[in-house]
Every structure is written in structure tokens, then in C-alpha cells.
Amino acid sequence: MLVSRNGYTDSRVIEGARVIDPVEGIDAPLTVTIENGVITRLEPGPGRPGLVLAPAFLDPHVHLRTPGRDDEETIASGTAAAAAGGYCAILAMPNTDPVVDSAAVLASLVEQARVEAVVPVGFLAAISKRQEGAELTEMGELADAGAAGFTDDGRPVVSAGLMRRALQYSSVHGRRVAVHCEEPTLTRGGHVHEGAVAAELGFGGYPSVGESVMVERDLGLAAYENRPLHLMHLSARESVEALSRAQMAGVAATAEVTPHHLCLTDEAVRSLDPNVKMSPPLRSGADRSALVEGLRDGTISCVATDHAPHARQEKDVPFEEAPFGVTGLETAFAALNTHLVAPGLLELKTLLERMSAGPARAFGLEPPRIAVGAPANLVLLDTESARRVTEDGFRSRSANSWALGHTLKGKVCLTVAAGRVVHEA
Amino acid sequence: MSIKAAGSSVDKGESLKDTALTLNAYDPDVIVIRHAAIGAPQLVAEVTGAHVVNAGDGTHQHPTQALLDLYTIQQELGRIEGLHVAIVGDVLHSRVARSNVQALVMCGARVTLVGPPTLIPRGIEAMRCETSSDIEAVAAADVVYVLRMQRERMQEGANYVPSLREYTARWGVTPERVRPGQKVMHPGPMNRGVEIDPRVADAPDALIEAQVRAGLVVRMAVLYDLLTHGPAVVPTEAAMEVA
Numbered sequence: 001m002l003v004s005r006n007g008y009t010d011s012r013v014i015e016g017a018r019v020i021d022p023v024e025g026i027d028a029p030l031t032v033t034i035e036n037g038v039i040t041r042l043e044p045g046p047g048r049p050g051l052v053l054a055p056a057f058l059d060p061h062v063h064l065r066t067p068g069r070d071d072e073e074t075i076a077s078g079t080a081a082a083a084a085g086g087y088c089a090i091l092a093m094p095n096t097d098p099v100v101d102s103a104a105v106l107a108s109l110v111e112q113a114r115v116e117a118v119v120p121v122g123f124l125a126a127i128s129k130r131q132e133g134a135e136l137t138e139m140g141e142l143a144d145a146g147a148a149g150f151t152d153d154g155r156p157v158v159s160a161g162l163m164r165r166a167l168q169y170s171s172v173h174g175r176r177v178a179v180h181c182e183e184p185t186l187t188r189g190g191h192v193h194e195g196a197v198a199a200e201l202g203f204g205g206y207p208s209v210g211e212s213v214m215v216e217r218d219l220g221l222a223a224y225e226n227r228p229l230h231l232m233h234l235s236a237r238e239s240v241e242a243l244s245r246a247q248m249a250g251v252a253a254t255a256e257v258t259p260h261h262l263c264l265t266d267e268a269v270r271s272l273d274p275n276v277k278m279s280p281p282l283r284s285g286a287d288r289s290a291l292v293e294g295l296r297d298g299t300i301s302c303v304a305t306d307h308a309p310h311a312r313q314e315k316d317v318p319f320e321e322a323p324f325g326v327t328g329l330e331t332a333f334a335a336l337n338t339h340l341v342a343p344g345l346l347e348l349k350t351l352l353e354r355m356s357a358g359p360a361r362a363f364g365l366e367p368p369r370i371a372v373g374a375p376a377n378l379v380l381l382d383t384e385s386a387r388r389v390t391e392d393g394f395r396s397r398s399a400n401s402w403a404l405g406h407t408l409k410g411k412v413c414l415t416v417a418a419g420r421v422v423h424e425a
Numbered sequence: 426m427s428i429k430a431a432g433s434s435v436d437k438g439e440s441l442k443d444t445a446l447t448l449n450a451y452d453p454d455v456i457v458i459r460h461a462a463i464g465a466p467q468l469v470a471e472v473t474g475a476h477v478v479n480a481g482d483g484t485h486q487h488p489t490q491a492l493l494d495l496y497t498i499q500q501e502l503g504r505i506e507g508l509h510v511a512i513v514g515d516v517l518h519s520r521v522a523r524s525n526v527q528a529l530v531m532c533g534a535r536v537t538l539v540g541p542p543t544l545i546p547r548g549i550e551a552m553r554c555e556t557s558s559d560i561e562a563v564a565a566a567d568v569v570y571v572l573r574m575q576r577e578r579m580q581e582g583a584n585y586v587p588s589l590r591e592y593t594a595r596w597g598v599t600p601e602r603v604r605p606g607q608k609v610m611h612p613g614p615m616n617r618g619v620e621i622d623p624r625v626a627d628a629p630d631a632l633i634e635a636q637v638r639a640g641l642v643v644r645m646a647v648l649y650d651l652l653t654h655g656p657a658v659v660p661t662e663a664a665m666e667v668a
Contacts, residue, residue: 191463196551202463202484202523205547272464316442318462320483 001148002089002120002365003113004079009037009419010376015045017053017380021370022353034376037419042372050384052348055368056088056377056415057355059329060178060256061153061232061304064121066109068097073309073397075109078329079118081307081396084425085329086379088368088417089120089360094131095154101126101137103145110146119417122148122363127166127177133158136165143173149363151178153232156214158184163218167227176254176363178230179218181239182280186210191320193235193266193283201269203320206281208236215239219246219253228252230362233306235261235280237290244299254362256304257291259332260402263339264288268402274315274322275402278308292345301358303351305332309398327396331403337383337410348383380414387411426451441465442472449473455651458482476651484518490612491524493643495532497636498568501608506533511563513598514572514620515585517544521612522572526552537562540572540596543585560596563603570610571598574620593619600624608632 015031019042029047033040059082065073073081075092082090092109094100100109106125113121125147129135131154139150150166157163157179170177187210192198194205215231219242222229234240234255246253260278265285268276276282294300308325315322328335333355340346357367368377386409391399415423428448430436435444441460448456449472456473458466459480466479481487498505510529516522516538526549529536536554538545539562550556563569574592586592599622603609609621609631617623626633 194547196548199546199549200523200552202486202520204484207547272467274464313440316468317440318460318468318482319464320462 001146002122003110003146004117004120004418006114010416010421011035012416012421014053014378014380014414016048017051018047019053019370020349020352021055022349023055023357023367023369024371026370027349032370032378034378034416034419037376039370039372039374039376042370050382051413052381052383053370054352054379054381055356055370056379056417057086057333058359058365058368059085059087059090059305059307059332060230060302060359060363061258062090062092062307062329063095063309063325064092065309066096066112067105069311071397072311074116075113075121076116076118077395077397078307078309079116079121081327081329081394083118083415083417083422084395084412085331086333086381086412086415086423087119087329088377088379088415089122089365090329091122091124091148091363093151093153094124094126095152099126099129099131100124101129101131103138103141106142106145106147118422119415122146122365124149124151124153124178126150127152127157128162131155133162136162136169139166139169139173139175143175147173147175149176149178149230151180151232153178153180156180156182156184160217160221164221164225167221167225167229170227174364176228176230178232179214180232181211181214181218183210183214186213191277191281192269193281193287195266195284197266197269201272203269206279208238208283208287211236211280212238212242216242219243219251222246222253223249223251228254231255233258233261233280233304234291234294234300235283235287237287240290240294240299244294247299254302255294255300256302256359256362257295257300258304258306259328259335260326261288261291262295262303263335264402269319272319273402274317274319275326275400275404277319277322277324278306278326279324292340295354296346296350301354302362303332303336303355304359305329307396308400309396310400311398312400315400325400327394327398327401330394330396331389331401331408333381333412334387334408334410335403335406338408341383342409376416376419378414378416379412382411382413384409385411426453441468445469445472449475455648478647478651481520483520485520485523487520487524487612489640489644489647490521491528492647493636493639494525494570494610494612495528496643497610497632497639498608500639501632501635502567505529507535508567509535509537509565510568510570511537511539511566512570512572513539513560513563513596515544515574516540516549516572517546517585518575519572523552525570526554530554537566539563541586541592560602563598566607568608568610569598569603571621573612573614574616576616589619596620597622598625600628603630606630610636613637
């Protein structure tokens with residue numbers, strides 16, 4: 001399901017770091033030896049303050065904009081950005097032009113990824129043809145062609161009937177169905193979370209309930225069909241509560257949350273900066289707290305960037321006219337380390353788990369781990385190193401980052417993906 | 426120099442940023458902009474060296490309208506602080522309402538927003554005003570400020586109110602709903618017989634023509650101050666929020 005450039009593997013000795021692997025239960029200063037892409041030795045070693053070696057990250061929600069908008073991102077640039085962010089694998093969304101809704105389109109992406117993907121990438125295919133919400137794609141054939149899951153991300157599956165069929169049919173291919181939860185009749189014309197900030201600034205409101213009613217519907221369908229379901233980019237407190245109730249009732253539902261929803265609230269919109277405009281929108285402080293708590297207690301098991309590159313000219317317009325979406329691959333760890341770990345809202349090891357094993361499990365992938373004999377998927381972090389985020393530092397082809405101008409603490413010093421050193425700084 | 430979208434390069438797909446940069450090349454002292462998108466004046470201010478006056482950006486703000494309304498109230502009633510102003514109608518889509526709430530509250534007035542619950546934005550109380558869906562709430566006010574009912578909001582399927590007829594019946598400002606001495610204001614243009622009864626609009630207590638006159642002098646004053654770099658001492662925060 002995951003594909004990247006074939007070729008060499010690396011050998012390397014990494015020393016001086018505190019090794020944290022929540023999956024293996026490791027938290028100790030160790031020297032890690034990699035030979036030909038495989039971890040061959042773990043030995044007690046010295047530790048340097050701030051230096052942490054962990055299983056590399058996996059981002060289950062990336063827009064690579066290919067095919068159709070390779071001026072904004074390509075497989076090469078998007079996976080290079082992922083490498084720079086500490087990711088050893090990413091999952092790409094199918095809302096491209098054309099949509100990834102046929103084995104032919106998927107096969108051409110897989111082919112391209114074999115040539116240019118810096119880190120392994122998995123491609124999700126659409127739930128419905130052209131993502132129009134009317135007819136199911138040929139999910140069996142798409143799964144055989146390597147689809148890593150199914151989603152109509154960017155759009156909700158409006159028809160409850162179609163959503164039910166997609167869940168029923170998922171038992172045939174075994175891949176995860178992932179949903180963008182939005183009730184369009186409640187969110188139409190909405191640019192900003194419905195609340196005091198939108199009221200004051202005059203923006204059309206995109207209410208929390210526009211997400212949570214769809215979350216409730218889809219959880220209800222997943223419960224009825226007894227099928228797993230993945231909820232994308234949760235933003236509202238009510239959604240987290242609904243998810244928690246469903247999980248307690250035995251529904252195999254997983255969910256993800258983005259760094260921007262974890263770090264910011266709708267207060268940021270007062271800047272009228274188009275780089276804080278995304279769907280779902282930044283919400284209230286209470287929503288943010290619920291998301292952080294959900295991530296901490298595991299109700300939400302994944303951090304996902306929803307990395308959504310946009311061309312400069314498309315964001316260089318008044319807020320209301322700007323498209324939704326922000327980049328995130330290259331700032332995710334630093335943002336969360338700065339806004340959640342440093343102030344004590346989340347433990348570092350919990351964050352590391354939610355950025356790596358959590359997303360892997362949600363999509364049925366092998367969690368990266370630090371163990372003798374395991375393929376090397378590692379990230380070396382300097383949690384104390386701070387830098388100011390600037391446009392010229394990005395590997396992504398787009399620079400529509402909400403973190404521009406922010407000073408963030410947490411540097412990705414080294415990324416090893418599938419046994420290969422893919423980033424070193 | 427006056428530039429309209431129709432017939433300009435905007436029609437040919439020129440971005441606002443490029444329009445602003447083009448105007449900036451003429452080295453203007455002041456750019457006055459009215460634009461359908463929230464944040465357009467801010468973008469122009471960021472890319473030009475001119476003073477930028479927001480003459481209305483979408484449903485966000487209409488600062489000079491609020492200034493002229495404050496001026497009118499001050500002239501007619503001798504004060505703003507302590508007055509009770511009821512703003513009636515489609516607050517949700519009204520930049521006039523937002524600027525007025527902000528300005529009136531800043532000057533110490535009490536503000537009540539009155540209208541259909543579908544047209545009162547959720548959370549607006551954070552601007553330190555009250556809300557009511559009952560037209561009777563205007564009775565206690567010193568000033569009844571009537572907003573224009575925008576007909577495009579009544580399009581089929583919008584469902585903000587079932588019909589203009591029902592809106593007028595429930596929230597129209599009629600002679601029965603105002604009392605003598607209660608001042609009535611409207612930013613214009615009016616839909617007589619919809620949000621405001623012609624008898625109210627033409628009554629001696631209506632300040633609507635005074636508002637128009639105030640508009641001229643207040644906007645002259647804004648331009649004068651910007652062109653002469655005065656008034657010298659304005660508390661920066663207040664100046665930014667109002668203008």
C-alpha cells in the first residue's frame with residue numbers, strides 16, 4: 001500500500017539521544033545502530049539534553065495536489081516536506097484533478113511515487129465517482145491496485161444511503177473508510193467558526209453542529225453496520241463527545257486532529273490572515289481544550305496535518321475570497337511541542353505516539369518501532385532548539401502556513417524512512 | 426479619482442492586490458475602498474503606502490457610517506453616553522450594525538439588537554450588547570435605528586424569514602411601535618413599507634436627513650484629518666477600532 005523510490009538503504013549510528021518508543025515501552029538514553037536500513041543494535045549510551053530519538057511520524061492526511069495542481073505540490077515536493085517534518089510515511093488524499101476514483105489514475109500515481117517519493121506514500125481513493133456522492137467507486141479494484149483507504153475528503157458524503165453502502169462494502173476490501181464530516185446545509189456560506197468572533201467580524205458562520213451532526217450520523221451507521229470508521233480532522237467538542245460515546249459502546253471508530261486545531265482558536269481569525277482559513281475552521285477555546293483532552297486520553301488517536309498547499313496568488317486575496325487550507329507537514333512537531341508539550345498540556349511521549357503508531361494503527365499499517373530487526377523508521381528531534389518559521393525554509397512548493405512568523409521550539413534533526421536517511425539538518 | 430469594478434481591470438480578472446499596487450503607483454495620499462469581501466481594506470493597506478479608509482467591506486464594518494451616526498446623535502440629543510439605542514432588522518448581514526454597536530458601546534450607550542432570531546448572529550452579545558427577537562424591545566429605547574432589509578436575503582430557499590410580508594408584520598417599524606420623542610434613524614437606502622413605515626420615516630422625530638448631512642461633514646473631516654495628519658492626539662487603539 002505504501003510506495004517510494006526503490007534503491008539504497010543506509011547504515012548509521014545514532015548516539016546521544018534519549019530514545020522514546022511508546023510502542024516498545026522504551027524511554028532511555030541509547031545508542032542505536034542501523035545497518036543496511038535495519039536496526040541492529042540498541043545499547044546504553046550517553047544522553048544529551050533535548051535530544052530525542054523516536055519512531056518516525058506517519059501523517060494520515062496530506063494533499064499532494066497531484067495530478068492537476070503540481071504548481072502547488074508534487075509527490076516529490078510533498079514527500080520532501082514530509083521528510084523534513086520527521087515523517088516516514090504519509091497518506092495522500094484523492095481530491096485531485098482528476099479525482100483518484102479509478103485504478104488507472106491510482107496506478108499512474110503509484111508509478112510516479114516509485115520514481116519520486118522521498119518517503120513512502122499511500123494513496124487513498126475516492127468513495128464516490130468524481131467525489132460527487134452519487135455512485136460508489138470500484139473499491140475492490142482500487143484496493144487491489146493499492147488504495148490505502150477510501151475517502152471523499154474535501155467533501156462530506158452527503159447521502160446517508162451511500163455512506164451506508166460504502167461501510168457495508170468495506171468488508172470486501174478491508175481498507176479503512178475515512179470521512180470528512182460536514183452537513184452542507186448548515187455550513188453553506190460559512191468561513192469562520194460560528195461564535196463571537198464570526199459575529200463580530202461579520203463572517204458567515206460554520207457552526208460546530210455542522211460537523212457534529214454528521215459525526216453522529218456516521219458513527220450511527222458504523223455502529224449499525226459494525227464496520228470501522230475513521231473521522232478526519234475533528235474540530236468540535238461535540239464531535240469528540242460523540243466519538244467517545246460511540247467508542248464506549250464498542251464502535252471501532254478512530255479519529256484525527258490537526259496541529260492547527262490543537263494550537264489555535266478562532267481568535268486567530270481576527271488577524272484576517274488567509275493562512276488561518278481552513279475547513280473545518282478554527283474553533284473556540286472550549287473546543288480546543290476538548291481536542292487536546294481527546295488526544296491525551298486516546299479518544300483521538302492520530303495527529304494529522306491536513307497539509308493543504310495553495311498557490312501564493314490564491315491566498316493573496318481578502319480572507320473571504322481565499323480558499324480553505326493550510327500547510328503543516330514541516331511545522332507539525334514544532335508547533336505541538338511548543339503549544340502542547342512545553343506548557344504541560346500533553347506529555348511528549350503521548351504526542352510521539354499520536355503522531356506515529358496511532359495513525360498507523362488507524363489505517364491498518366505496521367507502526368514504526370525501535371527494536372532490533374525492525375526496519376529503521378526514526379526521527380531525531382531537538383526539543384529545545386527554537387526557530388522562526390519563514391517562507392524560504394519550506395520544501396513544500398507552497399508556503400501557506402499558519403505558523404509563518406511564529407517562533408517554534410522543536411527541530412527535526414534527522415529522519416530515517418524505510419531504512420534510508422531522507423532528511424538531515 | 427473614482428474607480429469602479431465595472432469597466433476597470435477588475436473586470437478582466439485583476440486581483441485586488443494588483444489593483445491596489447497600480448493605484449499605489451500614482452502615490453495617492455488616501456485610498457477609500459468599498460468592497461464585497463471582508464478584509465479587502467486591510468489587504469490594500471498592507472500593500473500600499475496610502476491612508477486607507479474602509480467605506481464598507483462586505484458584512485464586516487462601515488466605520489464612517491458609525492461616525493456620522495454618532496455625530497448625528499450627539500447633535501440631536503446632546504450626548505451619547507447613557508442613551509439606549511435599539512438596532513432593528515437584519516443584523517447578521519449588516520456592516521452598519523457591527524460598526525454602530527462597536528462605536529456606540531465604546532461611547533457608553535446601551536445597545537439592543539432586535540430582529541428575527543435567524544438574522545441575529547450567534548455570539549454577538551460578546552460585543553457587549555443585548556439581543557431580542559421581540560419588536561416590543563424598541564419601546565424602551567431613546568433611538569430606534571432601522572436597518573435596511575436586503576431583498577436578496579429573501580430569495581427563495583434562503584429561509585431567513587418566511588416572507589417580506591411576515592417580516593414587516595412582525596418587525597416593521599410602524600407609528601404604533603414608536604412613541605413621540607423617540608428618534609428614528611436609518612442608514613439608507615430605505616425600503617419604505619418594508620422595514621420602515623413611510624409615516625415613521627417622514628415624521629419630525631426621524632433623523633434620516635440629518636444623517637445624510639452628517640455623512641458629508643464627517644467624511645470631509647475624516648479626509649481632512651488624514652490629509653493634514655491630524656487630529657494630533659488620538660488614542661491609537663480607539664482610533665484604529667473606530668476608523
